[in-house]
Amino acid sequence: xxxxxxxxxxxxxxxxxxxxxxxxxxxxxxxxxxxxxxxxxxxxxxxxxxxxxxxxxxxxxxxxxxxxxxxxxxxxxxxxxxxxxxxxxxxxxxxxxxxxxxxxxxxxxxxxxxxxxxxxxxxxxxxxxxxxxxxxxxxxxxxxxxxxxxxxxxxxxxxxxxxxxxxxxxxxxxxxxxxxxxxxxxxxxxxxxxxxxxxxxxxxxxxxxxxxxxxxxxxxxxxxxxxxxxxxxxxxxxxxxxxxxxxxxxxxxxxxxxxxxxxxxxxxxx
Amino acid sequence: xxxxxxxxxxxxxxxxxxxxxxxxxxxxxxxxxxxxxxxxxxxxxxxxxxxxxxxxxxxxxxxxxxxxxxxxxxxxxxxxxxxxxxxxxxxxxxxxxxxxxxxxxxxxxxxxxxxxxxxxxxxxxxxxxxxxxxxxxxxxxxxxxxxxxxxxxxxxxxxxxxxxxxxxxxxxxxxxxxxxxxxxxxxxxxxxxxxxxxxxxxxxxxxxxxxxxxxxxxxxxxxxxxxxxxxxxxxxxxxxxxxxxxxxxxxxxxxxxxxxxxxxxxxxxx
Numbered sequence: 333x334x335x336x337x338x339x340x341x342x343x344x345x346x347x348x349x350x351x352x353x354x355x356x357x358x359x360x361x362x363x364x365x366x367x368x369x370x371x372x373x374x375x376x377x378x379x380x381x382x383x384x385x386x387x388x389x390x391x392x393x394x395x396x397x398x399x400x401x402x403x404x405x406x407x408x409x410x411x412x413x414x415x416x417x418x419x420x421x422x423x424x425x426x427x428x429x430x431x432x433x434x435x436x437x438x439x440x441x442x443x444x445x446x447x448x449x450x451x452x453x454x455x456x457x458x459x460x461x462x463x464x465x466x467x468x469x470x471x472x473x474x475x476x477x478x479x480x481x482x483x484x485x486x487x488x489x490x491x492x493x494x495x496x497x498x499x500x501x502x503x504x505x506x507x508x509x510x511x512x513x514x515x516x517x518x519x520x521x522x523x524x525x526x527x528x529x530x531x532x533x534x535x536x537x538x539x540x541x542x543x544x545x546x547x548x549x550x551x552x553x554x555x556x557x558x559x560x561x562x563x564x565x566x567x568x569x570x571x572x573x574x575x576x577x578x579x580x581x582x583x584x585x586x587x588x589x590x591x592x593x594x595x596x597x598x599x600x601x602x
Numbered sequence: 603x604x605x606x607x608x609x610x611x612x613x614x615x616x617x618x619x620x621x622x623x624x625x626x627x628x629x630x631x632x633x634x635x636x637x638x639x640x641x642x643x644x645x646x647x648x649x650x651x652x653x654x655x656x657x658x659x660x661x662x663x664x665x666x667x668x669x670x671x672x673x674x675x676x677x678x679x680x681x682x683x684x685x686x687x688x689x690x691x692x693x694x695x696x697x698x699x700x701x702x703x704x705x706x707x708x709x710x711x712x713x714x715x716x717x718x719x720x721x722x723x724x725x726x727x728x729x730x731x732x733x734x735x736x737x738x739x740x741x742x743x744x745x746x747x748x749x750x751x752x753x754x755x756x757x758x759x760x761x762x763x764x765x766x767x768x769x770x771x772x773x774x775x776x777x778x779x780x781x782x783x784x785x786x787x788x789x790x791x792x793x794x795x796x797x798x799x800x801x802x803x804x805x806x807x808x809x810x811x812x813x814x815x816x817x818x819x820x821x822x823x824x825x826x827x828x829x830x831x832x833x834x835x836x837x838x839x840x841x842x843x844x845x846x847x848x849x850x851x852x853x854x855x856x857x858x859x860x861x862x863x864x865x866x867x868x869x870x871x872x
Binding site for chain 2: 347367368371372374375381382384385386388389392413414417418420421424459460461463464467468471472473474476477478481547548550551554555558564565568580583584587588591
């Protein structure tokens, strides 16, 4: 009986690695370690300064409390309202500009040269963050919410036109053809065949963009573009950290409300 | 869709009269809000500067060409810093975001109060822009790359954790149950049942956020948090427009390369 070979079942099991090719896995691991060493050594962290900063940071955070909502100059609410108006108008203007660009950037609607032009506009608008656009807008249009409005509208184009174009490209060609077969002209074709297909998603995206524009309006103010960012920057440079804390809390609150509203609106539309 | 009968003729209409009125009413409200917002913004605008803008734009434009190519050699270190800020910031964010995401997901959270805290962390981190985080961290940690890295990290936690927790909530429960049926503990269920399902998402989100962070870290220098924004701010303030255009081109190239890299890596993972 002894020479009957026992069937061997494996009694230990190892999780398969995430990256299967071992040379790739090891070169990624070694590469990342080398990169981390190079990056950290070039950062020249001043430990002394960081240690000094800890009690300073503690005082800094302490001076945030209690948040001071009722600043005697009433600047908090004024800034918030300015930001809200700025976000609304720049979302509307940005979307109005993105619709023709988005239509032009959809390969199934536009001829090649229109497509290339519109794609270029989108790429240019997407590359630079709103804040760089805002710096130039402030240089051109002077300080104030108008510069912020221009920067945010331009930023909206890159976001909205790109998603609109992609959505149009993914829309069903059968419906478009059916409407075309009734003898519809170009505008009727867009209005009855393309628009109903992309509308639900676009409504959701415009609320989302409103949310982004409101958040961005908090930073374009730092470079002079008006809105709550200007108030926040003033509060920081006057060391009025309790006011700054109030502003940050109000921003967080409004963003939460907008996020909640937009997720509900999207569910309701779809 | 309604069909009306008028003098023995059938007329096709998209909406009933009532729906039409309601629709117009919504448009009226929307347009009034936009006009009101526009009035507020335009009251705060000095129109003289706006009229002057085309001339200014032409002026700055003519000063920006040709870009000062020799300056780009001085930009190698700032670009390296920018990439480090984005990469290390993303690493910090991912290390914190994964546990936060597990606390925030409905099916893995240890307790409902923990979930609320985790969701608040996500919203707070998302609603405060990285530039504002940097503004605060420069006060605490001192100007430099470290403040920028931590700012990017704090800003990215919310974004990454939100996307990860949504994918955790959507996992296939059968696989977890199968692991549980072998007698695995809670931790083992997590390691062998849940993590393998969400690992591709985690990697994808990290790379996506890295791409965004490259863009964001180019501007952190405006508030003194290191990277190429420092040079940009300096060149704009000293009106060195040929340097500004060089910097913008370098940013363009960096963003382009990072987008290409992230597309390649994401393509390899998914």
